[in-house]
Structures are given as structure tokens and as C-alpha cells.
Amino acid sequence: MYSRSYKSLVSLPPLLWVGLFLFLPYALMFAHSLWIVRDGVLFHQWTFENYRKLFANPVYLEVLWRTVRIAASVTFCSILLSYPLAYYLSFHARARKELLYQLVIVPLWVSYLVRGYAWKTILGSDGVLNGFLRYLHITHAPVSFLLYSPFAVVLTLTHIYTPFVFLPVYASLEHIPRYLVEASQDLGAGPLATFRRVVLPLSLPGLLAGATFAFVLSLGDFLAPLLVGGSSSTMIANIVQSLFGAAYDWPLGAAISVCILLLVVALLFLTERLEKRWAFR
């Protein structure tokens, strides 16, 4: 048994950390969302004016909707890329498993900014991709939709977040006992039926965890639209950033942040419940 003073001593640092870096900022954000700015001056006056403005202005809702669409696309593409990869690695790669696993992980060690700029270089008018297309005489003029478009944002974010989907999917596939696959075959199920009835259902919790990562991280992203997105693919975090910066309307920015926070919390709550229901053993 540990003494009471020992217990409080040990729990102090994490409590302090949570209070200082989580609770206080959230409280400040929440408070700001209920204050107001008039003529560039912040008034500590309680009001729902910011939330009214937010829902009255179609621009904000449109950007929010676009953000959700982009995040959903990123999630979809990441799953499409990482599930087959994880499946191959877990079930068929054998000796190459370690190497391939490392190759998937390595990009995580490279700075986000570097990867963002890399895509800018690849997709630009004088970029690598356009140069290549012209070299092959597939196009004659530079293809402009590649860069500064929602497509570019989805591509960049997919590249960045695919490992985040891959890892939990791979882990859940690795945890499926191989005798279950054998039992399925033994009972007359071919490879496809075995995948559909055994492997896929048992990997759903990992898939869900990965999808949540990709979606939530994409939802709050502001660097990719900044680097490769252009004005046509402004996302909600860019709006928040500008409201806290140039526009100097912290209360409105805070109100938007609260809305996103609620959205994410609701989503996490939902996925956690689903994960629990799909978790066996």
C-alpha cells in the first residue's frame, strides 16, 4: 500500500499539467466565445452574439461543410490505401514484413512542413508532375488544377495521415489469431468469404480507430490548405487562424473553435461506443 502523501505527490504533476495546459485554455476559449469585440476592443460582456453571427453567415457554414467533406475524403482515401497495404503486410509479406513496415513508418519522421512543401513542388505549374506530363506529351500547357485546389489538399493530407490509419489497422490484423483464418477455410470458406466473414469484422475496431484519427486530424488542419490549397479550399481552421490573427476577433474565433470541439467530441463519443460494441474478448 502506498501512503496518502505519496499518492498525492505522484498525482500532482499530471493534475497540474492537465489544469494548466488543458482545463485553463479550454475555459479561456469558452469564455472568449461569450465575450465580444467592438471597434477592435475586447469587451468582457456575456453574450451569444458570436454564435448568432456564426450561424447567420453562410460563409462559415459553407467552409465548415467543405472541411467536413475534405476530411471525409481524406479518411476514405487513407483507408483505401492503408487497409490493403496492412492486409498484405500482415498476411502475405512474410520476410519483407519488417522492411515494408519501416517504409510506411519513415514518413512520420519527416516534418509535416517538408512534406507539404514537397507536394507544392510536385503539383505546381512548373512542378515535377507537370514537367513529367509535358515530357510525355500527355499535356502541352501546365495543368493548373493540380495545385491550389481541394484536390491538392486531399492528396497532401492523405499522404500525411495514411500511416495513422495504417498503424491501428495493421495492429488489429496482427492480433487476429491465424487459427481463426484456418478454421474458416476448414469450414469451407474460400479466401474471399474468409476475409468478409472473419478478417474484416475482426479488424473493424482498428479500422474505426484509424478512420477517427484521419478524420479528426484532417478536420483541424490549416497548413495543407495554406500551402497547397489556395482560396478555393479554405478550411475552418484557416478561418479561426485569421480571426485570431489579422481580423482580431478572438470571440468569434473562439465560438467557431467551440463548435468544432463539440463536433469532434461527439464523434469520438460515437466511435468509442462503436469500438466497444465491435471489440471481442
Added chain:
Amino acid sequence: MNSAPTLDPAPNAPLLELCNVAKRFGSRAVLQDVSLDVAAGEFLTLLGESGSGKTTLLRLIAGFERPTAGEIRMGGERLDLLPPHRRRVNTVFQSYALFPHLNVRENVGYGLRVKGIGKNETSERVEQALAMVKMQDFAGAQPARLSGGQQQRVALARALVNRPQLLLLDEPLSALDANLRKQMQSELKTLQREVGITFLFVTHDQEEAMALSDRIALLREGQLEQVASPREIYARPASAYTAQFIGQTNLLRGEIRNGIANCGVLRWPLAAADGAATFSLRPEAIRLSGDAVRRNTEVKFRAGIRQQLFAGASELLEVDAGAGQVLRVRVPPSGVLTGEHELVFSIADAVRVKES
């Protein structure tokens, strides 16, 4: 079964034939030149120590591994070329391998569902199979909530519901505690008689093998040591290894010279060519001599009691026949024994075995 009469196997043809089957993993030979026939309706046990290749042999038949050499035929047709899901063989796994995301009913119905058998027939057969293993009250339960013995029954029902020609059982009782194990052994035997399906049973437990099997195939380091009925393999072990592995025995090592077998202080007449010889003499073949008459067919000797272990229905003695020759003797309960005693065994019970 094939209806074309010309393709029908002869009535007494074996259901399963293993012909010179070998399996290597890299440079390691796990099975070498295994040839074995299994008759339809037979309960055959593959017995062996861990690492003897018995599970690998089962996996070759199930199709999870491919033989490096040799052929496996079932009903006269090549089995080893088919993928596992096309073989009319089902397996009961050592770990049971129940699907954790399906309940008991769905687990048992799995094989029928993937074969596209209709809902009504499926549920009927599932109920039957569950009743057969007395698990009908657990049809809606998740496997994780069941005890080991219950999971075992479900695994059995899940295999039997498909009416396979051949059921493979990979140490299915090894995870159960002793009492449950005995009970399941008896149920398994009854079940096998009822359904009439050929059972190929893997175990490392020789008692289990003796109790259940029509025939035992003893594997040793990837090769078949002996294939025979439990009574025969016990009474007539072919090798010293078999004699020691199945039951307890005394191995008498000696030689035959001029029609006399000499094993330490024990000697008896034996018409055989001169040379070294090894004999297996079961402990229960030796008894305390009650009468003074020494017949020609028996060997009588004096031995000192070194140790006496009381086992309820019998006593196990360790006796010293002189010159350091220690023998184990099983006799009916006979009170505390000390000192020297006259012991006797029948010459016919000293079975000559291959040295190994």
C-alpha cells in the same frame, strides 16, 4: 459420394491413404516417408511426443500445409492438391478456434452458411448438432462466455454439422482438467460410434489413445514407429521405444545363446538364433509366486523388495532381482511386503522387441 459405379471405391478400400508423405520446413525434416491407410468409420489416433510431427501430419490432411513429397488420397482421389476449403474434412482445433464475433449458433452454422445452404435447413441442422453435444441451451451465447469444456463442445458441433467424411481432432482435450477430460473422452467415443464418421485424433497422451482408438499410429521423430490396435500395441510392442511409450514396462537387455535367453539373473529357454536381444516385460506380467510348482512355461526368481507404492487397486513394487537388476512389478493389493520374495512370470509375456 460419387454415383458413377466405375468410380466408386471398392467397399473395403481405405477412406484416407497417405503414401510416402514427407514434409520439410527449410532444412528440418518434420515428416519422413509416412504411409498410412485409414478405414472408413475408424477411430485412429496419431500418438507421439511433442515434435514427433503428429500435428504437422494433421495439417497436411486439413490442407494448411503442403507435403514436400508423397500423396494424400481420400476416397481414391488426390486430396493434397485441393485448397483446404474444398476438402471434405473438418478440424477441431486445439485452441477450439471459435469465432469471437459470432455467437454459438452462428459459429456452428458457419460452414453451412458459406456453402449456401438454406436458412431452414441450416437452423435445423445447427439445433441438431448443438443437441448432440448438449449445448442447445447456449445457442445465443458468445464464445468468450463459455468454459473450456463448453467451447470444446461447440467446436465439435461446428465441425460435425458439416457431416465431413473425416474429422481431424488436434489434441482437443489437452486444455481440459483431468475430470472433464475423462468425461469428454467417453462422450467423444460415444459420439463417434453414433455419427459413424472417421476420426483422426492427435494426442500425446498414451492413456487417452488407448482408451479411445480402434488403432494407434505411433509417430517418432517424423516416422511411423508402429500402427496397431491398442491391445496389440500394448501386448506386442514392436520396439523398445513403443514398449516404453505405451504403458510401463521392464526392458530386459541381454543375449540369446544356444537356445537360452540370458538377461542378467533371468534366463529362460527360447528357440531363436544367437545374438543380442531385448525383451519387454510388463510389470503386471510378473506376480508373487503362490505355489512352489515351477512349470516349463514360467520363469521364477527371487528378488528383494526395494520400494512399494500403494495405488489403491494395485501395488507397484520395485524389486531387486540381484546384480543390480531392478524390475517394476504390479500386483494386487497384498499388504506391506518386505524382504525377499519369490516372483514368477510367463515366458510368453517377455516380448522380444527391436532395440531402438
